[in-house]
Amino acid sequence: MMSTPLIHIVDDDDSLRTAVLRLLSASGYEARGYASTGDFLLHANLEGPGCLLLDLNLPGPSGLELQEELLRRGVTLPVVFLTGRAGVPESVRAMKSGAEDFLTKPVERQTLLEALDRALARDASQRAARDGAERLLARFRRLTPRERDVFERIVIGRLNKQIADELGIAERTVKLQRAQLMEKLGVGSAAELGRFAERLKSLSP
Amino acid sequence: MRKLLGLILLCAFPSVSIAADEQKSVLVLYSYSRLMPAVFEADQGLREGLPDVEAKRVGLYEEFFDEPRFGGEAYSDLMVQLLRGKYGSRPPDVIVAGGFEALRFLLTHRERLFPGVPVVHEGIMVASVPSLPSLPSDVIGNLVDPDVPRTLALALRLHPRATRLVVVTGKSPGHDREWEQSLRADVASVRGRVAVEFLSGLPHEQVLGRLAALGNEAVVFTPGYLMDGDGRAFNPLEALRGMLSASTAPIYVPYDTMLGSGVVGGYTRTFRTAGRETGRLADALLKGADPATLRVPPPEPATLYLDWREIRRWGINDRLIPDDAIVQYRRPSLWDAYREQLIIGGLALLLQALLILWLLTERFRRRRAERTAEKQRFELAHASRRAVAGELTAAIAHEINQPLGAILSNAEAAELMLDSGADRRVELREILADIRRDDLRAGEVIRRLRTLLAGREGEQKSFDVNELVLDAVAIVRSEAARRGVALEARTAAVPVSTVGDRIQLQQVLINLILNAADAVVGCPEAQRLVTLSVTASVPGGMTTLTVRDRGQGIPEANLSRIFDSFFTTKGHGMGLGLSIARTLVEAHGGRIHAANHPDGGALFSVELRQT
Structure with a gap:
């Protein structure tokens, strides 16, 4: 069951943070505020769906430093920067680090929500892709070692007879295992099997 | 009697x-x-x-x-x-x-x-x-032999447009008739080229009337006359004067005595020359020469005399004047008259002009150099002003945009709440309170910036850094005392002058003193001391002005960012003070930096140029 995405707001300005929280809440979003990067790292649920609305100028570690730290930890939450003083160097650095958007205060609701929606959509698609890949791998793991051998040879175009010769088993056995692995992987035809192999290949490092 | x-x-x-x-x-x-x-x-x-x-x-x-x-x-x-x-x-x-x-x-x-x-x-x-x-x-x-044909030929050459030759003679049986007879023979030389007309034996007035009606297409020749048509006696010059005042045409004459009266001129032998020749003959005869065998020397040839004023008056092309002519009454050109003076004067003028030119060039060069220097000074001043402006803009942007952003978001949240139709009066009241607070906060930022900088163009005056320190201490002393903090000023033994805006630098100093006082407020009494000192290096070098407190010091991580406009560690701080301080000091060509004193506490140093 997928939980509601959460917007994390990190800004040291209490007044601004409160105002933005109010606005997001009134617009129907789930949002939580943090006064500093440390507060965020300690208390936020980094695994759940959502995105980050980050002030660039924070006391202690800055917004950019937080963004880099999250990348290091493998946290994929998309980041939207919100700053009172948009310098070109900072914005370039932020966008290079994969920021979803770069907004300046004061920001209008529509602009803010559009940027946040884009960030949430990206988060959702990232999660979906990650989920799909995991399902693929789970199915693949159900194959026996022998079935994997057969699978590998099928996808590079070997015929049943050739596979039987290479593995030193009967051609009938190859046919049987082929039917079994196709059922385990949930594919109905040789073409589907080929596509499955392609997707799997793209996941493996 | x-x-x-x-x-x-x-x-x-x-x-x-x-x-x-x-x-x-x-x-x-x-x-x-x-x-x-x-x-x-x-x-x-x-x-x-x-x-x-x-x-x-x-x-x-x-x-x-x-x-x-x-x-x-x-x-x-x-x-x-x-x-x-x-x-x-x-x-x-x-x-x-x-x-x-x-x-x-x-x-x-x-x-x-x-x-x-x-x-x-x-x-x-x-x-x-x-x-x-x-x-x-x-x-x-x-x-x-008065050589009249040469005179006539000359006259016609000098007046190429002349179509008539008018000859005036009188009625006296001797002189006048003699001349008339001679002239009637002479005009044969020009007959055919111009119409020849004799005014002979007319009454004087009539002669004048005829001459007045001539116009410039005529040329007049006259030996004057001794008697006019009415039998009145004249001397030839008298007669000529009348003719000259009436005539509208140039007049040529055979007598040298008539030159200068207004006639153009003519070939003539002077009476004086003739008289001299006669005198010599008489002398020879007196000394016993035999007149029958005495050789009479040939007369000196006639000379052409011309009057320069008349040449001008009648517009005669002076290139037509024969080379042997004696041109009288020519006003010598300035060059002829004052050749030497003109050369000397010219040289003097030339030297003077060269001198003036040289001086002007020098002046121009100096001006240009001054302008260049001035421009550089201006650019420098402008650059530092721009730096101040840039820094301020960034600071203001940050400090103002925070409350503005909050206000906007609060306002939009309130709109959404109203649209939802639910009764969220309590929340709306909170929002309005926040909006009011943020608005005041933005206003406060601007007020503080204006207090610091408004209306100040950045004076450039020389003053003693020692006095600057003492003034700043005097201003802050009561505020420091209120916080229980003592101030100590150690000025340099000699005056140390610098150039700049004294008020701006005073603001910097006050800012540093107040920061230092804040840092020691919570400390034991022995530590609640802020020390200012002025140290002058060699003349023309830098003057170092330090503000030291005995508080906690500055965390190493913050030292590099402490002058950034948005950096603050104070709960109520604006973060503007040190940023502005750095901007002002650098605009004065100085430096500011922060360090921790080995014996504890923060040490801020401001270096200013000595003058």
């Missing part, structure tokens, strides 16, 4: 001469009046040719027929009587006949009066010879 007496005496005594008996003498008979300019000139020349007259070795006697005012047989007889009476007992050794009438008289009466006395004539025109009896061998002299 005396003349009358003389005449009576003359009649009474046969010999009236009272001159020395042995002295030789020359008798000159002039045809004309004693007052005629030509007579003056000729007489002058004659005396030059006869130096013995002036040396009183030779007597010179002159008689005047005063033709044409007097004339006729009776007059001639009277003259004979006069001459016989005056000179009969002591006849002259040589007689000079000046003019036609005089010569004719002598040729007629010489044998009766002064038989055998040789005669030298002058002023007899070639054209008149035929009307005289043939000349005996002891009557010698140069005939006058």
